[in-house]
Amino acid sequence: MRFGPTSLHEAKGAVLAHTLRLSGRVLKKGSVLQQDDVDALRAAGMQEVIAAVMEPGDVPEDEAAHRIAEALMAPLIAKSRAATGRVNLLADAPGLLVLDTSAIDRLNALDESLTIATLPNHSLVTTREMLATIKIIPFAVPGAVMQIAEAMLKALPKPVFTIAPLRPLKVGLVMSELPGQKESAMEGAVEVTRARIEALNGSMLPVERAKHETSAIADALNRLRKQGAEMFLVAGASAVVDRRDVAPAAIQRAGGRLIHFGMPVDPGNLLCLGAIGDAPAIVLPGCAKSPKMNGFDLLLHRLFAGLEVTGREVMRMGVGGLLKEISERPLPRDKAPHSLPSPHAPRKARQVAAVVMAAGRSRRMAPLNKLLVMDDKGVAMVTRVVDQALASLARPVIVVTGHERERVQEALAGRPVIFAHAEDYAQGLSASLRAGLSAVPAQADGVLVCLGDMPLVSASMMDRLLAAFDPEEGRAIVQPTFRGKQGNPMLWGREFIPAMMAVTGDVGARHLVGLHADRVVDVEMPDDGVLRDFDTTEALQGAPGFSKV
Incomplete structure (x- = not known):
């Protein structure tokens, strides 16, 4: 593609770079100039225009955006019509967005003419929410670049975009108690947890209450297991401070295993992930009693979407894991769907x-x-x-x-x-x-x-x-x-x-x-x-x- 001043005798078929206002008509930026446009320009006394002239093999911007979008199509992913070199990718169903981030990085690094911007990996999305936008920067992409991009995307072993539907899990909650604990605080913690689970398409079994002792909590977990719990949560009366603490030890006594203690997410550091059989078992951090986004939410989203979460996966949550809001960090997205909590909602610094x-x-x-x-x-x-x-x-x-x-x-x-x-x-x-x-x-x-x-x-x-x-x-x-x-x-x-x-x-x-x-x-x-x-x-x-x- 040649770009710059173009004489009118070469302008037919060129792409106009800037909007021009003539007597009785307007030629908009991006218009492909036709013969009558060229005649109107000549009648206005112009001898040249700033335009892009296609060369053999060049792929116009709309076609290029459409072809990249087609190569990214996968189940539960939809796309908009190409316009001004842009195509948006949309969710066809609610769920958790799972990205092949390395593939997106490689596509963006291929050539400056091709760009794709996405939501953060593992975002909860609703139906018709925009997941990504593909934007062609110039008016055309060299044919060789398009061939490489399409071949690269075609060779990938899995889709770049996946919507993992949320599973209707039955969740069991154990609330441990200490003498003198306020009943209202326990009731509030139960309601906040119930709201989290139901927002993710899950349901809560009757809550088990137990003394804050390893054997008592283990017995409560076993009762929930007999009721068909597909996920176990333990809200300890006292914050867990070690993988050998009361609540983690209860998971092991109930026949389970510990996967990872702690997470590089704040708030949410003091979380313990384990499993009883195939069912996840989580000792909740103290911040889980609050409805505000915390590390428990990040883990819960993945588990409800059926993703396997290993200790190494937890360790990798540190980038983007600073959820604690501070006044110096602005809201990066102007509006978030009302049904989804935003991990970056601003909050005043504590006074x-x-x-x-x-x-x-x-x-x-x-x-x-x-x-x-x-x-x-x-x-x-x-x-x-x-x-x-x-x-x-x-x-x-x-x-x-x-x-x-x-x-x-x-x-x-x-x-x-x-x-x-x-x-x-x-x-x-x-x-x-x-x-x-x-x-x-x-x-x-x-x-x-x-x-x-x-x-x-x-x-x-x-x-x-x-x-x-x-x-x-x-x-x-x-x-x-x-x-x-x-x-x-x-x-x-x-x-x-x-x-x-x-x-x-x-x-x-x-x-x-x-x-x-x-x-x-x-x-x-x-x-x-x-x-x-x-x-x-x-x-x-x-x-x-x-x-x-």
């Missing part, structure tokens, strides 16, 4: 507020106010705590005042904090906690409750707690530990704020941990700063940086 408790009367250090005691550099204790909070990723930083309110505010003058005054601070710690929680903004996903008399807790320690916070993965309460001993500050998901607001007396909210053990994660710290508060002068004299007290 965690810090509440610094600075309202106490320091009765054990009277007449001194421990929060205002200066360190060796002349910095008040509460100022050190607040500065560490400001150096962390927590925002906003809220300071609860009470006793000697004006002096505390003066010690923090000029710092970007929000003050929340507890009028009833004398009633105890719970009153100050309520004042701080009331100031937490509605958009905050969690709150880090810091004690004003713990100046050895660093910003990096706080950030370690924030990094571990992930309610969808079951990490909704985060507490620091040192050598196994629990400390402060503690990070609480927003879901617990109503219960924390209901606490009364001179106590905090730590007792709630025992009621929500399945939502707690411990984060081990490098030193004992998270254990050390300073209520007396003697204790403070042993604190780093307070030798002059």
Whole structure:
């Protein structure tokens, strides 16, 4: 194909490169010029046009797109009519799109004139959804290139595009239980799982509930097996942390085997895949309790489509496995079908507020106010705590005042904090906690409750707690530990704020941990700063940086 300025005496049969507006007519880009078009151009005083002139063997763009589409045809795949060098491939039935990605790469690498763009491999698709678009870039493809492309596609051992229909599997779910577990949380997990299964053309057997013990879960799996379960799911009361943990061990005790523990998908890392007979058996990650897309969905789609999933297949899910939405990543597809969850739907980054408790009367250090005691550099204790909070990723930083309110505010003058005054601070710690929680903004996903008399807790320690916070993965309460001993500050998901607001007396909210053990994660710290508060002068004299007290 020759392209460029073309004299009118050679223009008949050429393809016009740009739209031309003449008196009484418009010649559109891509038009094959006829004799009357050439006459009209000459009458307009033109001597040449920018056009493509076909050479022997060249294949026009529409024909080339049509022929490539024909070579890609397979069961349950449809195509549109060729126009402007483009043909779209469509799904003729719902299911899972399975691509031969290497073949598509080879086709795109063959020549710049041929291109094909597809949905991501293993996408769930609906009937008539567009799977790919074939676009011829120039106005024609060299004949030799077309011959190579068609021969390459014809020689493939399997179709490039496959729609794997979803099977109507019967799914058995075991919910394991721990003492004190909330019934509403279990019911919510069941409903979310049921919705997932039914959306994939499956059905749920009656749910089995069992103690969070290997033998009890194994017995429940065997009962489901007798009921004809074709897939087994175990939602553990406590997140699985090892292939030898309670739930994976139950699969083995029930006569099954483990295929792979963990997956390079986030959220969804803590998933365990196994099998009982020919039926898949999955220990669900904590995020499976949420309806948002996670690693469990990626695995579930493949299994319902009848694809074999090996440990190596799971390991290969890392590219594209970052499903955790962040504000910096935009929505790549403007609209997704309502029936299909999008793994790339945007979500704001998690926001965690810090509440610094600075309202106490320091009765054990009277007449001194421990929060205002200066360190060796002349910095008040509460100022050190607040500065560490400001150096962390927590925002906003809220300071609860009470006793000697004006002096505390003066010690923090000029710092970007929000003050929340507890009028009833004398009633105890719970009153100050309520004042701080009331100031937490509605958009905050969690709150880090810091004690004003713990100046050895660093910003990096706080950030370690924030990094571990992930309610969808079951990490909704985060507490620091040192050598196994629990400390402060503690990070609480927003879901617990109503219960924390209901606490009364001179106590905090730590007792709630025992009621929500399945939502707690411990984060081990490098030193004992998270254990050390300073209520007396003697204790403070042993604190780093307070030798002059």
